[in-house]
Amino acid sequence: MIHHFTVDVEEYFHATPLEAWLPRDRWDGLERRSPRLVARLLELLDRRGVKGTFFVLGWLAEREPDVVRAIAAAGHEIASHGWAHRVVHGMQPKDFRTTVRRSKELLEELSGRPVVGYRAPSFSILPGTEWALGILEEEGYEYDSSLFPTSVHPSYGYPDAPRVPHVLDQARGTNGTLVEVPPSTCRLAGLELPGAGGAYFRILPYALTRRTLRQAEARGAPGTFYIHPWEVDEHPPSLPAPWRVRARLQTGTGRTGARLERLLRDFEFGPMGDTVAGLRLAV
Numbered sequence: 001m002i003h004h005f006t007v008d009v010e011e012y013f014h015a016t017p018l019e020a021w022l023p024r025d026r027w028d029g030l031e032r033r034s035p036r037l038v039a040r041l042l043e044l045l046d047r048r049g050v051k052g053t054f055f056v057l058g059w060l061a062e063r064e065p066d067v068v069r070a071i072a073a074a075g076h077e078i079a080s081h082g083w084a085h086r087v088v089h090g091m092q093p094k095d096f097r098t099t100v101r102r103s104k105e106l107l108e109e110l111s112g113r114p115v116v117g118y119r120a121p122s123f124s125i126l127p128g129t130e131w132a133l134g135i136l137e138e139e140g141y142e143y144d145s146s147l148f149p150t151s152v153h154p155s156y157g158y159p160d161a162p163r164v165p166h167v168l169d170q171a172r173g174t175n176g177t178l179v180e181v182p183p184s185t186c187r188l189a190g191l192e193l194p195g196a197g198g199a200y201f202r203i204l205p206y207a208l209t210r211r212t213l214r215q216a217e218a219r220g221a222p223g224t225f226y227i228h229p230w231e232v233d234e235h236p237p238s239l240p241a242p243w244r245v246r247a248r249l250q251t252g253t254g255r256t257g258a259r260l261e262r263l264l265r266d267f268e269f270g271p272m273g274d275t276v277a278g279l280r281l282a283v
Contacts (some may be wrong), residue, residue, distance in 0.1 A: 001216070001217045001220075001222060001223075001267075001268065002222060002268045002269065002270045002274075003213055003216065003222045003223045003224065003225060003267055003268065003269050003270075004052070004053060004181065004222055004223070004224040004225065004269065004270065004271070004272045004275065005045070005050055005051075005052035005053070005225055005264075005269035005270070005271075006052060006053045006054070006055060006119070006145070006197075006224060006225065006226045006227075006272060007038075007041060007052060007053070007054045007055065007226070007227055007228070007229065008055050008057075008081055008119065008226060008227075008228050009034065009038060009054050009055060009056040009057060009060060009067070009071075009081065009228075009229060010034070010057045010060060010081060010085060010121075010228060010229070010230075011027075011030070011032055011033065011034055011057075011060060011230065012033065012230035012233065012236065012237065012239075012249070013026075013027060013030050014027075014057060014059075014060075014085040014121075015228075015230070015249055016085070016087065016121065016122045016155070017241075017245050017248060017249065018239065018241055018245065018249070020241075021239070021240045021241040021245075022239075022240070022241075024084065027059070031237065032060070032063065032064060033229075033230065033233060033237070034060060034064060034067060034229045034230075035064055035066070035067055037229035037230065037232055037233055038054075038067050038070065038071065038229050039070065040229075040232055040257070041227075041229060041232060041260075042070060042071065042074050042076075044257070044260060044261070044264070045074075045076070045264075046074065048264040048265075050264055050269045050270070051075055051076055051077070051269075051270055051271050052076050052077070052269060052270070052271055053076065053077040053078075053079050053117060053271045053272040053273065054071045054076050054077065054078055054079065055079045055080060055081040055117070055118070055119040055145070056068055056071070056078060056079070056080065056081055056103075056107055057081045057082065057083070057084075057085055057103075057121075058080070058081075058082065058083035058084070058099070058102055058103030058106055058107070059083055059084045059085070061103070061106055061107055061110060062106060065110050068107060068110040068111055069110055069111070071111075072110070072111035072112065072113060076271065077117070077271040077272065077273045078107050078111045078113060078115055079107075079115060079116070079117030079118060079119065079145075079272070079273075080100060080103040080104055080107060080115055080117065080118045080119075080141075081103070081118075081119055081120075081121060082099050082100065082103055082118070082120065082121055083098075083099040083100075083102055083103045084099070085121040085122075086099070086121065087120070087121055087122055087124035088120045088121075088124040088125050088126075088129050088132050088146075089124050089125075089126050089128070089129050090124075093131050093132070093135060096132055096135055097135050097138075097139065100118060100135065100136060100139050100141070101139050103115075104139065104140065104141070115141075116140070116141055116142035116143065116273065116276075117141065117142065117143050117144075117145065117272060117273065117276070118136050118141050118143070118144050118145070118146070119144070119145040119146055120132070120144075120146035122155065122156055123146050123147075123148040123156040123157075123183065124146070124155075124156060125144070125146040125147060125158070126156065126157070126158060127158060130172050130173035131173055132173075133168060133172050133173045133174050133178055133180075134173040134174050134175075136178060137174045137175060137177060137178040141178065142177070142178065142179060142276055143178065143179040143180065143181055143272065143273075143276040144168075144178060144179070144180050144181070145180070145181045145182065145183065145224065145272065146158075147161040147180055147182050148161070148182065148183050148185070148194060149161040149162065149163050149182050149185055149192055150185050150191075150192045150193065150194050151192065152191055152192070152193060152194070153194055158182075159192070161180065161182055162180075162182070163182060163184070163185060163192075163216075163219065163221075164182075164216075164219055164221035165179060165180065165181045165182070165221060165222065165275050165276070165279055166179070166180055166279070167179055167180075167279055168180050179276045179279050181224055181272050181275060181276065182224065183196060183197065183224050183226055184196035184212050184213065184215075184216055184223040184224050184225070185212065186208055186211050186212040186215060187215060188208075188211070193208070193212075195208045195209060195211065195212035196209055196212045196213065196223055196224060196225045196226065197209075197224075197225050197226035197227055198226060198227070198228070198231070199248060199249075199251075199252075201225075201227065201231075201256070201259065202231055202251060202252030202253060202255075202256050202259075203251050203252045206259055206262065206263075209225070209263065210266065213225070213267055222275055224272070225263070225269070227256070227260070230249075230253070231252075231253055231256050232253065232256045232257050232260070233253050234253065234254045234257070236249075236250045236253055
């Protein structure tokens with residue numbers, strides 16, 4: 001089974017929990033660390049012969065265009081992470097449309113390829129914001145990867161979303177052409193745990209991620225793993241935030257690289273677009 005290796009390309013200061021301490025009007029004055037961190041991820045994937053999907057934030061692409069070009073030159077799929085890391089449930093439909101159109105146009109210009117995938121910042125398409133899926137479809141996107149089928153996280157989750165890649169129907173606000181590729185969960189003790197990436201990969205035992213992807217294989221469908229460049233920063237910057245926020249964002253970053261090496265040995269990975277193309281042909 002070939003799973004999906006995905007990267008949400010953003011800076012450490014874009015993380016939603018930091019918004020109160022590092023607001024948007026400070027971003028341009030902060031060090032951008034993503035170029036060397038993305039380069040590290042590209043080198044790791046190249047050594048293992050793995051291609052993945054990189055969901056790139058438009059704000060960062062505008063300031064670091066060579067990062068986008070390097071990802072594309074390495075043969076990876078480029079997708080959109082929106083523009084300025086605003087959560088979808090905090091936007092009006094008009095503003096959301098502007099961000100997904102603007103990011104798509106820029107990423108296509110920089111990569112020289114169609115951009116057909118989207119992932120919302122912080123997986124923030126929640127029940128009640130299905131209008132966003134219809135807008136994605138209207139703006140030429142072919143798939144979304146934002147509906148996290150879990151109810152245990154305090155700020156995101158779409159509990160009744162299927163756990164496998166599927167074509168969204170009109171009940172989700174689309175015309176039946178948009179594919180949803182959900183981040184993977186692990187069923188444990190009757191709960192759907194977000195088990196395939198982010199803090200769960202950095203902080204919790206590696207066995208959780210392994211079990212998550214094995215469960216996907218048992219369903220006969222690819223799992224979806226995700227990581228951020230700032231999660232492989234072995235010497236992260238100090239954060240002007242309470243210790244709980246710092247711990248959530250920086251615990252385990254020093255060992256993430258070694259864990260990724262292990263993950264890429266244990267499982268096969270490819271880009272998300274390959275799965276989506278197969279589902280769309282079947283419609």
